[in-house]
Amino acid sequence: MVEIIPKQKLEYPVWTQALFFGSMLFLLVAIGGFFLTLQLQGRAQKELERIQGVLAQGKTPEEVLQEQSIFRYKDKFNDFASLAAERNDVRPVFEFLEAYTHYRVVFTTINLEPKLRTLKLVGATQDFRTLQEQMAIFQNREELTGLTLSNIVLGEKGQVVFQLGMGLASSLLTSSISNP
Numbered sequence: 001m002v003e004i005i006p007k008q009k010l011e012y013p014v015w016t017q018a019l020f021f022g023s024m025l026f027l028l029v030a031i032g033g034f035f036l037t038l039q040l041q042g043r044a045q046k047e048l049e050r051i052q053g054v055l056a057q058g059k060t061p062e063e064v065l066q067e068q069s070i071f072r073y074k075d076k077f078n079d080f081a082s083l084a085a086e087r088n089d090v091r092p093v094f095e096f097l098e099a100y101t102h103y104r105v106v107f108t109t110i111n112l113e114p115k116l117r118t119l120k121l122v123g124a125t126q127d128f129r130t131l132q133e134q135m136a137i138f139q140n141r142e143e144l145t146g147l148t149l150s151n152i153v154l155g156e157k158g159q160v161v162f163q164l165g166m167g168l169a170s171s172l173l174t175s176s177i178s179n180p
Contacts, residue, residue: 088114088173096143096172102134114173117145121164124155131160138164143172 059067090112101107102125109122125131131152138147145167155161 090114090173092172093119093168096141100137100141102130102137104130105134117168117170117173119166119168121166122161123164124159124161126159128160131162138166143169145169 093112097107097110105123105125107121107123109120111120112118125134131149135147135149138144146165147167148165149162150165151161151163153161
């Protein structure tokens with residue numbers, strides 16, 4: 001009698017199977033990527049045609065108004081920048097007054113005109129001696145170009161009320177301040 005010997009199935013090594021399935025996966029990803037690229041290219045083409053259509057139409061009235069508004073604001077900013085550049089810094093004048101005003105003198109009104117370089121002060125003090133001391137302090141300062149005392153009157157409660165006018169040296173208005 002004939003004996004049939006069953007043959008064993010031929011098995012592939014694991015690395016060969018892994019390489020086969022990896023290659024199949026890579027093939028599927030490549031095919032999917034190709035179709036995805038075609039899809040994205042179609043969308044990009046449609047978007048490009050839409051944008052070209054919008055550009056061909058020109059500007060809408062709203063866009064024109066918005067653009068004009070933006071240019072007006074740009075002009076205002078440029079005008080402000082030029083005005084700020086031309087402006088004299090007056091902080092040194094107030095620092096000067098703070099440093100050289102007699103402690104018993106009170107200035108109630110200040111009129112500063114930087115372009116004319118003049119300063120007019122209305123002040124009050126308790127007596128004429130303090131006013132004389134204040135005048136001596138201001139007369140010896142090189143920051144001032146002229147000093148005039150006028151309208152000296154006795155105010156309420158015996159105070160001496162006076163008006164002081166002075167010309168300012170250009171160095172006082174153009175000097176920079178170390179701590180702005």
